Amino acid sequence: MNVLHLTNQLCFPFYSISKEITKRFRLLLEPLHLPYPQYLVMLVLWEQDQIPMKAIRTRLQLDSRTLTPLINKLITLGYIEDLYIWRGVRRNVLGIFLLIYTFDS
Numbered sequence: 001m002n003v004l005h006l007t008n009q010l011c012f013p014f015y016s017i018s019k020e021i022t023k024r025f026r027l028l029l030e031p032l033h034l035p036y037p038q039y040l041v042m043l044v045l046w047e048q049d050q051i052p053m054k055a056i057r058t059r060l061q062l063d064s065r066t067l068t069p070l071i072n073k074l075i076t077l078g079y080i081e082d083l084y085i086w087r088g089v090r091r092n093v094l095g096i097f098l099l100i101y102t103f104d105s
Helices: 011-032 036-047 053-060 064-077
Strands: 080-086 090-096
Touching (some): 011 036, 036 064, 053 064, 064 080
């Protein structure tokens, strides 16, 4: 058995399934102009509004170099707003705008 053969790699089926899930979500999210990673950020914000970026990074297991461009795009699209809360220290907090969409059947 060749351990380097692709069919013997445990990680490959997970990679394939991840790509398939992302592809299926793309069709649903396209009308909202949301790629899947931005959708995940929105899910976190739907669960808890006005949440620090650090909490989003922790929840989605992303580093700031990955999360910051996602957040900036969502702000540009008008889906979220960037709030600054002063409690002795400036904290970067994100709030969500409630947007209602109708989809044609």
